[in-house]
Each structure stands twice: as C-alpha cells, then as structure tokens.
Amino acid sequence: MTSELDILDDHFHDHCGVFGVFGHPEASKVAYLGIYALQHRGQESAGIITSDGSELHAHKAMGQVAEIFQPAVLASLPGSSAIGHTRYSTAGDKALMNAQPFVIDCNKGKIAVAHNGNLTNAGDWRRKLEHKGSIFQTNSDTEVIVHLLAKSQARNLSGALGDAFNQVEGAYSLVILTADELFAARDPRGFRPLVLGKLPGVNGSDAWVVASETCAFDLLNARYVREIEPGEMVRISRSGVESIHFAPPKPRQQCIFEHVYFSRPDSVIFGRSVNDSREMLGRLLAREHPVAADIIVPVPDSGVPAAVGFAMEAGIPFRMGLIRNHYIGRTFIEPSQAIRDFGVKLKLNPVRELMAGKRVVLVDDSIVRGTTSRKIVRMVREAGAREVHVRISCPPTISPCYYGVDTPTREELIASSHSPEEICKFLGADSLGYVSMSALKQAVADTAGDFCSSCYTGVYPTDLVQLEVRETSSNGKEGAPAPEKAPVTVIRES
Helix, strand or coil: CHHHHCCCCCCCCCEEEEEEECCCCCHHHHHHHHHHHCCCHCCEEEEEEEEECCCCCEEEEEEEEEHHHHHHHHCCCCCCEEEEEECCCCCCCCCCCHHCCCEEEECEEEEEEEEEEEEEEEEEEHHHHHCCCCCCCCCCCCCHHHHHHHHHCCHHHHHHHHHHHCCCCCEEEEEEEECCCCCECCCCCCCCCEEEEECHHHHHHCEEECCCHHHHHHHHCCEEECCCCCCCEEEEEECCCEEECCCCCCCCCECCHHHHHHCCCCCCCEEEEEEHHHHHHHHHHHHCCCCCCCCCEEECCCCCCHHHHHHHHCCCCECCCECCCCCCCCCCCCCCCCCHHHHHHHHHHCCCHHCCCEEEEECCCCCCCCCCHHHHHHHHHHCCCCCEEEEECCCCCCCCCCCCCCCCCHHHHHHHHHHHHHHHHCCHHHHHEEECHHHHCCCCCCCCCCCHHHHHCCCCCCCCCCCCHEECCCCCCCCCCCCCCCCCCCCCCC
16 A cells, blocks of 8 residues: 555554464464465564464564565474564664564463554553563563563463553554464454454364454455454463453544555454445545546555545546556665655656546545655646646544554644645645545444544543653654643453
C-alpha cells in the first residue's frame, strides 16, 4: 500500500503483524506464509520462533519476509508450533535487537513473545524495573511485559501472563510460545485485531492458527473461527483450546485506522469487511464533497477501494491514472536534488494520456504531513490535468497515535495547525474535501461507539503516562503538552 504514511520516518511506535500456529508438522512453513500475508503491516524486520516440544528455535533478521526465510532457514526451524512477527520499526530504532519475537529464559521456562501495539506506561515500568535490577536488552516496550511476567509470583504461566497484562496500559495483541503451549491475548479495550482460526491438519487432527488479520488465513486455507475477545487470553495446548478472561472488559476502542488504511482490504477486521468500509467511505465522501469532474483517480494502493466507492456514487469514470511500482527494494541510489520529487516518482507514475486536459479527482486515504500529497498533485498537473480535486477518505489527522500506529508528532501533522482551506492551498489543489467524523463512523458501522478515533479527535481513551517522552519530535522540539493524567484503576480477578 502506498500512502502518505509510507514515506514517514518518525520514531517510537511499531505497527506490526503477528501470527501463531499450534499442532502442524510444518509449523515454520505455516508461520512463514502467515507473516508473508501480513507483510503490509511491517517491512523492516521479521522473525519466526518454533518449538519442537522441548526446545525453542529462532531466526530473526532485518528485511522482508521472503528475503529472510529461504528454504534452508525454514528447514533449520523444526517443530509443530511456531510464532512469527513482521515489524515496521522507525528511525533510530531499526536495530536487529528490537526485531521480534523476543525469547527469554526465566523461572517459567523459555518463552517467546511477539507484540502488535504500544504500551502507554512502558516508560514508567521500565524505570521501576531497572531501579529494582532488571536488565533490558532492547528499547522496545514489549520487553516490559517479559520482565513483569518473569517477576510474577503466580504458579503457572497463564497466571503470570494475567499478572503482567493487568499492570500494563495501552494496546497489545500478543502471541506467546512456550515449549508446549501457544497463547494469544488482546488488551481489554481491543485496540488491535487478533483472530483465531483452524487449519485442516495432517492425520485428521486440526492445527490452530492466530493472526493479526484474516487475510493470513486465506493464504493457508484456514477456517476463520472467531475474534479473540478484548481482555481474553486463549491458551492452546495438546488438550485443546482454553479461554481465560484475565481482565474485565473496558469500553471498546477498536482502531478505526485499521479500516481506513492499515489492514488489507481482503481482511475482515473487528467482524467487518475492510473493503466494505472503504467503499462506503468513498460513497459518503462523494455525497459530502461532490465535484464536477471527468475522472476519479486513486492514489494506489490504499486509495483504491474508496475511489471505487466515490466513482460509483458520483457516476464518474474510475481510472488508474497513477501506476505504482511494486518492486522498490530497501536500498536504491538516490540522485542529487536535480531530479525533483524523486522519492514519489520512484513509487508512482502518471498515465499522461488519461490525465491530459481532464478535471481529475484524486482519492487518498489520509494526509499526514502533506508533503507527499503536494508532490502527487504537482505530478498530476504536470501530466496535463486541467483541474485537480483532492478527496480524503478520513477526517483530518490532528493527533499522534499512541497505540501502535506510527504517526508523527502533533506539530508535524499538517491538519493539527492548518485549516482544510490552508491545506488545499499548500497542496496546490483546486479543492480539498475530507470525510466527516459521522460519515467515518457510519462507514465502519460504529453504532455503539466501539472505535478509537483519537488521531482525529485528540481525545485519548487511556492514561498517557509517557507523553512527555514521546512528544519530543525527531528534531528535538517539544510537541503538544500531555493531557491531564486520569486516575488509573487496576482491577485484578481473584
């Protein structure tokens, strides 16, 4: 997927894909296919850890899944259960030491953990734990969970996991592997998706799979069983599947951005088709911001479903006027500034014959800093478009995400300090329209207020302990002040 978001270079957050399989003789290959299907959730590093029943075997590296896991590597990962992780890491944080899954050897045995999300009180816990003598190997918030787990007095691992989860705040969808068990858990607000499926096994016994998105099941021909519930931990062992509710459910805060941009359109996320949400966003956008135009052009790939919906609603032809190059490696030689807009041209190229003399509507899923969108508008004008109208299938992004999507600091988000009219002028567009908050809720069928939309509202559902750390942007400037701290109540199940 290409979007403004693909050209970000900020810090602190991971957005990731996690996968687990239990009870399959070729677990490493199943895990490989699982994280291959989740590659869009992270392209920086990937890892797979398998268990042969007594020992854990690990391989992690920087790069993309297909580059890392050559046949010889997969052959060196024996066992019938595995977890995998694909990670989008961020500037200053790309070291292999932060690649997941993490493995620890503690009083509970060897345990591997893979995490999608972001803990908002990780900094506080890290300081407390280091003060008590804990030694951290990485600068990932996931390691806090590992240390809390090791310190727990609980007699069994599921109890220790419950202890750890009840002390952290924020977003986590986790898969955890031991020698003979697989756990999958979701935070009590359910920020990030996590689904359970069944894979027709060998010798008549089914294997269990868990994943960030259902598209991973499609590749494997696995059957979708259900979502893992917020505040639920699923324990999978030879004796079957056990559901443990480690925390009372809190008001749901499912990430609305999963439906706007992040998930693949062929996935079902939070029980709803992502493609349906995006096409409906396009339809509602066409109703709210109609425009007299000749063609509707998506910014590929993530703008495509919304542009299809817009074109259907407006009765204006849909055209692939921008072609995306899908084969950009991680390294390429960048020319000097002589070649203007090189980074965008590397990814997108206009079809001049479609644009020349036309009134074009460009449909994209979001505007972050605005610099990429500006270059795209300029490119479309240079291709001969007579008018360029920009339509965005989400509301203005005014606030950073602290729950596992990598967005810049507040001052770098153009909509936090500029009106749509000012942004339109900056982009060099003839008009600009964002979908409204009410239309966004309608598109994802959010009748009960089950979605987190803090990136569009600036209102956060959790106590943001670490804001003073996180709000320092990459250029060292201080960002927005932290919101008032809410009292935190930790409810433990007896």
